[in-house]
Amino acid sequence: MPVSASAIYFLNLRGDVLINRLYRDDVGGNMVDAFRMHIMQSKELGTCPVRQIGGCSFLYMRISNVYIVIVVSSNANVACAFKFVVEAVTLFKSYFGGAFDEDAIRNNFVLIYELLDEIMDFGYPQNLSPEILKLYITQEGVRSSFSSKHVDRPVPNATLQVTGAVGWRREGLVYKKNEVFLDIVESVNLLMSSKGSVLRCDVTGKVLMKCFLSGMPDLKLGLNDKIGLEKESQLKSRPTKSGKTIELDDVTFHQCVNLTRFNSEKTVSFVPPDGEFELMKYRITEGVNLPFRVLPTIKELGRTRMEVNVKSVFGAKMFALGVVIKIPVPKQTAKTNFQVTSGKAKYNPAIDCLVWKSSICTTWCRIRKFPGQTESTLSAEVELISTITEKKSLTRPPIQMEFQVPMFTASGLRVRFLKVWEKSGYNTVEWVRYITKAGSYEIRC
Template sequence: MPVAASAIYFLNLRGDVLINRLYRDDVGGNMVDAFRMHILQTKELGTCPVRQIGGCSFFYMRISNVYIVIVVSSNANVACAFKFVVEAVNLFKSYFGGAFDEDAIRNNFVLIYELLDEIMDFGYPQNLSPEILKLYITQEGVRSPFSSKATDKPIPNATLQVTGAVGWRREGLMYKKNEVFLDIVESVNLLMSSKGSVLRCDVTGKVLMKCFLSGMPDLKLGLNDKIGLEKESQLKSRPTKSGKTIELDDVTFHQCVNLTRFNSEKTLSFVPPDGEFELMKYRITEGVNLPFRVLPTIKELGRTRIEVNVKVKSVFGAKMFALGVVVKIPVPKQTAKTSFQVTSGRAKYNASIDCIVWKIRKFPGQTEPTLSAEVELISTMTEKKSWTRPPIQMEFQVPMFTASGLRVRFLKVWEKSGYNTVEWVRYITKGGSYEIRS
């Protein structure tokens, strides 16, 4: 069931109503008083964002110094309600120059009322796309909704844009140079035991695009994911030879992706929005290529001395390199003095985080730099508990490497005018929660 909101309220931190809109007559105008009395004054905001008071449900969210409250008199989809709030705030920010707070609301009462009438009809959410709404809801002092590199042509009929199949892109865009930038950005998460066995490992990734294309182009993107290659093999009646196949989990797409064609062809077909957007997100838990192996050896020599040896091996190709590598090696709080040697980069003791911080600006592939350190501790009679060793942590970026092995097999652009395009594809893997127990 959709939201079917009876009312929406915008309150400041004191509970004063800044602006509100009643969509149905099934709730009284004083419902916000019940919310203020039962929620704000009792300081129970942090317990649950959904509350039942009397015969109504209250869905509330705090954005900056404003509470947004949706009142519903019947059973409703909670996720849809919060999704509506998030999208509405993004819409307001696009009109207010990126700001959304109490001052922005007070300065834009008329505009907010106009937007509230457009984005919700009788309590049901409607189109919340800033690109579409800005075609026919304009306000003096608002920045141009299409301040990109494109050369604008007259804006077409807004009704066609709202009711058409491509609501995220307007017609009439023209570029002197038609370019597509595609980035596959991955974060690899690892928890490894002190014996070298992997306890937890996964990759979260995004496919980011930036399109500067004229007209209404149709793009087709093929990846080396398992489902897509199996479908292609069936269509060609012969095995595919595209190399390693990847099994993607928890995939979500931008609204521009044609899901019908994806289900039949297993390739991504879409008419892209103008400019930068996130095409898809995914997660991978099997067959992860770890960019680094960390081999630590930490020996406690009595109560006042620790010997630390850490070797970091880059597993990726010799022609590749990582940037901004940081290895944080924990030491006890009572550390008095450290001395160390490194075969690459620089290291220093950071007392504020109780770590030896080893930094390597440029880390080539297939190399094994090492760090050797001696740590002297302050001897205390009161300290009886043994040192609980926190895990070693790593930060890094590896250009042109994907921990999942995901690759772009093809990227094709069709447009009725037949212009030529330039496609750029980049890969980068970053360190997420990359931890090794010592």
């Protein structure tokens, strides 16, 4: 369902109207008075961004020191309305040099009215792409940082971009060196018991691209996902030799991806935007290859002593960077003594509730570069302050890990091919990089 907005208002924090645009005649001119009286003067301002007053709905959002209010007289898609506001603010910032506040609005009345006429027609959102709008709305904002080469393009090119199928890429791009950078970035989320059994595990990943290609190239990306390889095997009538296959869940694509081709050929075909963008996102819940396994052993030796032993096993053949192991200890920790086989360990009193700000004390083990196929152990003796209260079993938050493993994917996702076609037939250089990092990586102790 579209937004079908009747009016849009820009107000400052006092409730003064900076600029407004009426798209329909089904609302009265006193809508802003109703907003001031029933919403801005209410103590509930900001608790709910959607308010019903009479027969109209007010959808408002605060950006910097400006309230953007959309008035709707019918049942509308609220999520679409807020998405429109976010995209509109991004558009305004691109014209104003990155600023959007009361002063920017006062200095750019004419430009804002022109943009409001283009991005919404009779209350329905239209094209909000800054790259396309700059092709034919050539007026610069007062604080615009864009050079003239971005705005002095002829109107015919803009017409092709607006009416054509490729609205996210402008024509006429030329690069001396045509390159494509592809990054597969994955985050591993894990909850493991103290005995080493996996309670919950999944991988969330995204494919990031940075394209510096001339003309209007057509790219085709092949992955070792199960559906794609099955389709290719059917087409070639022979089994594939691409190794491990994986099954992707919850896949979402950038708007440039040709979904018709994906449904028929099971390959990701697209005409890329210029520069950096996110091609796709996915999630995997089965067959996750965990880079680290942590086995903790914590013993309470009376009321004033604890013994902590943690073994970290890194099974990958690569190396890990930025490894941080956090082992929570009781609040009444007084003294610690460490022995580690690699890296450095220390007790950080900065987060001791008795000395510093936080109420949780933590032991940190930092390892700058962790080689593969190795084990690292930490042993610590923790002395506690004796209390007069009755001894209770200590609450043990889970151990947390941070790490980055380059050229490794926990899901096993790999790029099988990346092909570039362009009518001029130029040569391209493709770069592929993998990285796996910790998301919510927790081990119970």
